Amino acid sequence: MAEKPPKTPLSIVTALPVRVPDPPRPLGAAGMQLWRSIQGEYNIGDAGGIAMLLVGCQAFDRAERLRAQIDTHGEVVHLRNGSIRSHPSLRDEVAARAQVMRCLEKLGLNLEPIKSVGRPPGSFNR
Secondary structure, eight states, X not given: OOOOOOOOOOOOOOOOOOOOOOOSSOOOHHHHHHHHHHHHHHOOOSHHHHHHHHHHHHHHHHHHHHHHXXXXXXXXXXXXXXXXXXXXXXXXXXXHXXXXXXXXXXXXXXXXXXXXXXXXXXXOOO
């Protein structure tokens, strides 16, 4: 009788790698990271969704550039007359970040799946 070859252990494949498409326009480092993260998870393919995601990623790039300027110059500006005001770019940064959030909301990426109502399986008493 011939011996059986040893069994190889099984491996579990959780997900196939997703090819992330390039954005239609160039993005900075922060915007590209957001693009890859969202496309890797959600694989947005329709023209409207791609355009909306692109706008959100561009706004994220702008917010990060503004944040760098604010960090360099400080959050407050000292005027010649001795008064202190908030950095003028703070409002623009907040507006850019709000635009990113609106784009994510419009794409429906802020929602989690709703669990079904009712008893969980196997939880009833006999």
